[in-house]
Amino acid sequence: MTNTERYRKTYCISWEQLHRDCKALAWRLVELNKWECIISIVRGGLIPAAIIARELEIHHVDTICVSSYTLRSQGELSILKNVSNIESRGNNWLIIDDLVDTGKTARVVRNILPDAHFATVYAKPEGRPFVDTFITEVSQDTWILFPWDAEYHYDYVQPIIETRK
Numbered sequence: 001m002t003n004t005e006r007y008r009k010t011y012c013i014s015w016e017q018l019h020r021d022c023k024a025l026a027w028r029l030v031e032l033n034k035w036e037c038i039i040s041i042v043r044g045g046l047i048p049a050a051i052i053a054r055e056l057e058i059h060h061v062d063t064i065c066v067s068s069y070t071l072r073s074q075g076e077l078s079i080l081k082n083v084s085n086i087e088s089r090g091n092n093w094l095i096i097d098d099l100v101d102t103g104k105t106a107r108v109v110r111n112i113l114p115d116a117h118f119a120t121v122y123a124k125p126e127g128r129p130f131v132d133t134f135i136t137e138v139s140q141d142t143w144i145l146f147p148w149d150a151e152y153h154y155d156y157v158q159p160i161i162e163t164r165k
Contacts, residue, residue, distance in 0.1 A: 007143035013122075015147045021121050021135045022048045026055035028133055029094065029119060036092040039064055039083055039116065041109060044098035047148065048121050052096055064095075064112070066105050077104055082112065090116025099144055100127030100134070 013021075029035065029052065037060040040049035046063070053061050065081035090113030099122045100106050106118060107130055120127075122144055123134035138144060 103127035106130035
């Protein structure tokens with residue numbers, strides 16, 4: 001199934017909204033624990049992880065590089081780079097991603113770091129069981145258009161009711 005078949009709606013996120021939502025996630029996370037490390041899921045988790053690392057004053061930031069999406073579909077998952085301290089189970093660590101969609105990536109990362117706290121900015125119903133904390137839920141049939149994937153133009157956009165005709 002291609003992305004155009006799976007997603008009937010688009011939810012555009014601005015840089016300002018993303019920053020506000022990441023700060024809201026940081027407010028939730030600061031109450032939960034004294035975190036030692038952030039593991040960002042690359043690529044989508046890089047910017048949220050940077051904002052959260054700043055807000056929580058976490059200086060130990062690592063990445064796990066996972067690839068599954070193409071422009072047209074979600075393909076096979078592959079780990080391109082694992083975390084540096086692979087012996088750790090992730091106790092007092094945060095895993096940060098922009099979005100949990102189907103949970104496919106989250107499931108694999110959770111298996112690598114079972115004791116880490118998994119937090120995403122946005123969550124869809126299929127992926128929610130795989131994360132511990134998130135800020136905004138969107139429907140499964142919604143494509144989230146992140147600011148790093150978009151160019152903003154000041155073109156007229158039809159009202160939602162007109163797009164359903």
